[in-house]
Each structure stands twice: as structure tokens, then as C-alpha cells.
Amino acid sequence: MALSDTEAGPRWDLALVLTAPPYGSEALGTALRLVETALRRGAVALVWTCGYNTMLTQTALGDAKPRDPADWHAEHPTTAGIIAGLLARHPDDPARPRPLGGALTWYVCRFCALDRGAGEQIDGVRTASFSRLGGCLRRSAKTLYLGGA
Amino acid sequence: MPAGVLAVIERGYRGSVEVQYGDLLYVCRGLHGALGGVDLVLRGSAVTFALAGGGVPAELAAADTEPGVVPDPRAGLAGLIAAGSRVWVDEPDLRAIGCADAELLSGAERRDTDLMSELWPEYREVWFL
Numbered sequence: 001m002a003l004s005d006t007e008a009g010p011r012w013d014l015a016l017v018l019t020a021p022p023y024g025s026e027a028l029g030t031a032l033r034l035v036e037t038a039l040r041r042g043a044v045a046l047v048w049t050c051g052y053n054t055m056l057t058q059t060a061l062g063d064a065k066p067r068d069p070a071d072w073h074a075e076h077p078t079t080a081g082i083i084a085g086l087l088a089r090h091p092d093d094p095a096r097p098r099p100l101g102g103a104l105t106w107y108v109c110r111f112c113a114l115d116r117g118a119g120e121q122i123d124g125v126r127t128a129s130f131s132r133l134g135g136c137l138r139r140s141a142k143t144l145y146l147g148g149a
Numbered sequence: 150m151p152a153g154v155l156a157v158i159e160r161g162y163r164g165s166v167e168v169q170y171g172d173l174l175y176v177c178r179g180l181h182g183a184l185g186g187v188d189l190v191l192r193g194s195a196v197t198f199a200l201a202g203g204g205v206p207a208e209l210a211a212a213d214t215e216p217g218v219v220p221d222p223r224a225g226l227a228g229l230i231a232a233g234s235r236v237w238v239d240e241p242d243l244r245a246i247g248c249a250d251a252e253l254l255s256g257a258e259r260r261d262t263d264l265m266s267e268l269w270p271e272y273r274e275v276w277f278l
Contacts, residue, residue: 022167029165029209029219036211056167068170070178074217076169082212089213 012105013043015140017133019050020148022079027146028053032082034144039090039102046105046140048133054113057083057106059120080122087124107136152186152234155265155272161195165219166209173278174198174225181232184274189229190262192239198222199238199257200248223254230256237262 016035020027031047038045049056056079063081068074077085083106090104110127113119121127137143156177163173181187191198203223212218230236236254239262243249253259269275 023164026162026165028167032166032209032211036209040210065169065171070175071170074170076217077212079167082166082209082218085213086211 010141011044011139012046012136013141014038014045015048015137015143016045017048017050017137017143017145017147018053020146021052022056023052025148027148028056028079031146032086035104036086039086039104042102044092044103045090046107046136048107048109048136050109050112050130052112052116054108055116055118056080057108057122057125058113058118059122060118084122084124091124107132109133151268151271152181152188153184153272154180154187154274154276155190155268156180156187156276156278157190157192157262157265158195158198158278159193161191161193161198161222166212168220169218170220172220172222172225174220174222174229176278177234178225178229178232180276181229181234186233187229188235188237188272189226190237190239190265191257192242192262196238196242196246196248198226199236199253201252201254226257227254230254237265239263 016031018031022028035045035047058080061078061080063078065076065078087104087106090102092103092105106125108121108125108127109130111130113127158173177187177189205221206219209218226236236257237260238253238257240259241261243251
């Protein structure tokens with residue numbers, strides 16, 4: 001797996017751009033299934049989120065969703081908790097030897113996040129200007145776009 | 150004696166891991182207790198909520214947690230039926246997806262729900278969810 005886009009090839013094996021809004025379809029579930037599968041197979045993956053997806057990793061969510069009154073003892077992780085777990089299990093450390101399992105970089109579009117009051121993001125998530133997207137995709141061997149306004 | 154609310158769901162699968170237990174059918178279960186009962190009309194992609202034998206949704210490996218991270222609409226619907234909700238499933242929409250003869254959850258009824266507006270006067274409220 002390539003670590004840089006200098007001599008060894010693209011920086012990322014896979015870029016997944018997620019703009020389909022959550023709470024409207026199964027796109028987020030599809031994105032996480034695709035990314036987890038790629039990571040498990042050793043890929044170096046990037047996720048770029050825009051729109052309301054930038055709220056999925058805001059710190060205000062915490063690790064656990066509000067309890068279900070009908071099943072009080074069950075615990076339900078937030079999207080922030082789930083993505084934090086993915087990032088912890090697949091750190092994007094260029095010094096890490098390959099292949100030892102995939103590495104994940106999770107980008108949040110700064111404009112979209114600030115526009116929605118989601119400027120505070122969990123550790124490990126990178127906030128970047130939308131102008132960085134093109135460069136990220138050029139440095140990725142393959143791009144998957146899960147779209148929608 | 151009809152329930153207080155007739156709820157119509159025309160589009161299913163609105164969210165997965167971000168929704169978890171709190172899907173539309175969970176909302177209906179809450180309304181059922183709070184508003185004197187909810188009867189349900191399933192149309193469009195929501196008719197698949199009522200298909201028996203669909204199994205439980207595949208868990209999300211990314212979550213690395215206990216099961217239950219993705220919604221289970223069939224379980225939610227079965228719970229509503231058990232709580233006393235009547236559930237009608239649109240027969241033309243079942244036919245449109247090749248499920249005209251498919252087995253439905255126990256208690257769910259096939260019907261051409263275009264005709265359901267005739268029942269609206271019997272309900273205090275009609276909600277399109």
C-alpha cells in the first residue's frame with residue numbers, strides 16, 4: 001500500500017466522498033461498510049464529508065446516544081463514537097509499516113461544518129477547506145462518491 | 150373503533166447507523182402510546198417493512214459494538230402490531246416490486262391504499278411521516 005504520492009504512487013488507495021445527507025437514506029451505512037471493508041483489507045483510505053455529514057463527528061455528540069426509554073440498559077454509540085473507533089483502530093501514521101491493516105484519514109469540510117455549528121470536531125478528524133478536495137482526489141488511486149445535495 | 154391517528158409512511162430506510170433504534174417505527178410506537186393509538190399505512194419502499202422472512206439487518210462491522218446499531222424495521226413493525234396497531238400494506242406497491250404474493254408479517258393486511266382516504270374521516274388526525 002502506498003504511503004505517499006511521490007515515488008511510491010498515490011497517497012490513498014481509496015477516497016470516499018460523502019455528501020448524501022444523513023437521516024435520509026442508507027448512504028452513511030453504505031459508506032461505513034465500504035470503508036471498514038477496505039481498511040480490513042489493508043487499504044489506506046480517505047473519507048471526505050460535506051454538508052450535514054460534517055455534524056456526524058462533532059464533539060457535542062459524545063460517545064453514546066441518548067438512552068432508549070424502551071430498552072434502558074442498552075448502549076448505542078454515536079456516529080462520532082463509531083468513527084473515533086475506526087480512526088483509533090486504523091491510525092494514519094506514515095511511519096507505520098505496511099501491510100498491518102488499513103489506515104484512515106477523515107476530512108470534514110470546514111465551511112459545511114462551521115455553517116452548521118459543528119466546528120468542534122473529535123480528535124483525529126481533520127478540518128479542511130473545500131479547496132483541498134481536488135488535491136486529495138488527485139492523490140487517491142480511486143474515488144467513490146456517495147452523492148446527493 | 151379506529152385509533153386516533155392514521156400514519157402514512159411512503160418512503161422507508163431514512164438513515165441507518167445515525168438512526169439506530171430511533172427510526173420512524175419507533176416514533177410511531179411513541180405516538181401510539183401518546184395519541185390514543187396509531188394505525189399505519191405503508192406505501193412505496195416502506196412496504197418492505199412488512200415482508201416476513203427478511204431476516205435481521207446485517208450488523209455494521211465498523212461499529213465494533215453490540216448488535217443493534219442499525220434499525221430493524223420488521224421488528225419495529227411487529228412491535229407496533231403487537232401493541233394493537235392496524236397495519237395496511239399497499240398491494241399495488243407490493244406488486245410493483247415483485248412481492249405481490251410475498252408473505253407479510255402476521256397481522257399486516259394487504260390493501261389498495263389509494264382507497265384509504267375514505268377512512269380519513271374516522272381518524273382524528275392523519276399524519277404523513
